Amino acid sequence: MPAYVSHVRYVALAVPDLLTEAEFFETTWGLTREAEHEGCLYFAARGSAEPFILRLRQTAERRTDLFALAALSAAHVDQLHDSLTSEGVEIVSTPAALEQPGGGYGFRFFDFEGRLVEVSADVAQRRSSPPEPRSGLPLGLSHVVFHAPDVSATVAWYEEHLGLKVSDWLDQFMCFMRGHGPKHHCMAFVAGAPTLNHVAFELANMDEMMRGMGRMMKARMPPKWGPGRHTAGDNSFAYFNSPAGFMIEYTAEVESLPEDWTPRSFPRAADVMDQWGTGRLAGPADYPPLKPDPALWVACEV
Ligand SMILES: [Fe+2]
Known part of the structure; x- marks a missing residue:
């Protein structure tokens, strides 16, 4: 089967303290705040033509709202929608114009485990230029x-x-x-x-x-x-x-x-x-125990 998608366009995260998270991604992590719409903050990377690569909004508990994949064309969006529908995948929204920075044409569905996925094409790309050399900013x-x-x-x-x-x-x-x-x-x-x-x-x-x-x-x-x-x-x-x-x-x-x-x-x-063997030099990882994301099987309202 040919690949319907090429890359991840953006990830949408929700957090209890939006101001702190937004401040961090803009000033420390190195993204640029591009837009605010219906309670969502949209962040782009200087070197990326995508209108945004990260969306943040506020919710009571931390969750992964959705992630978006780039389809090769609007025809691929329609083909993928039709094939997922015939395969019994739960469609959340049918292909339509998207109301978010960059617009585009896309739809949403739940994957195998209830992750909300958006697939889109014809998203207006922004004018971008690579960050200044030695700035350490994300592309x-x-x-x-x-x-x-x-x-x-x-x-x-x-x-x-x-x-x-x-x-x-x-x-x-x-x-x-x-x-x-x-x-x-x-x-x-x-x-x-x-x-x-x-x-x-x-x-x-x-x-x-x-x-x-x-x-x-x-x-x-x-x-x-x-x-x-x-x-x-x-x-x-x-x-x-x-x-x-x-x-x-x-x-x-x-x-x-x-x-x-x-x-x-x-x-x-x-x-x-870790080929170099340097990864642990900064200290041991302390990952908290995993629990299912509260956003699974939730059709995010935005
Ligand atoms: Fe990785």
Whole structure:
């Protein structure tokens, strides 16, 4: 099956303290606040043509409202809607003009485990230019990773329904998937209760990543894991927690794959997940226990 989508356009998160989260993403993480509409704040990255890559709004508890995938064309949006409908997938909204920055044409549905997914095309792109060299500012969104109780089943669902392709496995514990194009992954699934694992923002190279990391250190927000270099995707990484507790990543130099790529399977070993062995130098990770995202099977009102 051909891939219907190419990349993740944006992730929409909801937090109890919107002001603090918004301030953090704008001043420390390095995004730009582009718009405010119906209680939602929209953030773009200087180097991304997407009208926004992050949406924030306020809710009583932290949740992942939805994520959006870019379809190759409006015809692909219609084709995907029709095929998902015939396959019995729960459609939340039918293809129509989208009322958000950049507009576009899209629809929403629930995936295998109740994550709300938007697929869109014809989104008006903004004029962008890469951030100043050595600014350590994100170029755009790289990938989004979710936990799934049965990773193989979720991966099979995304292969079958959206045409995403498997790039690599980490044992049976984690799977990296790509859409149309050479980039190693735009999504990944990792074992655990169904909730967001992390959102990754791409920087131009490792030097820029280290500068972004330095900005976080100055803000007294040291990494939970990193700096390091993964094996699957070969990307450098540094993971942090946002003020609300979302795991977020600065990453750079993600591998590009040839068309005839054969997925690899790596062991779940420390020197595979962190080639350099530097990731733990900043301190042990202290991830809280996972619980299902309260937004599962909720048709977000905005
Ligand atoms: Fe990542």
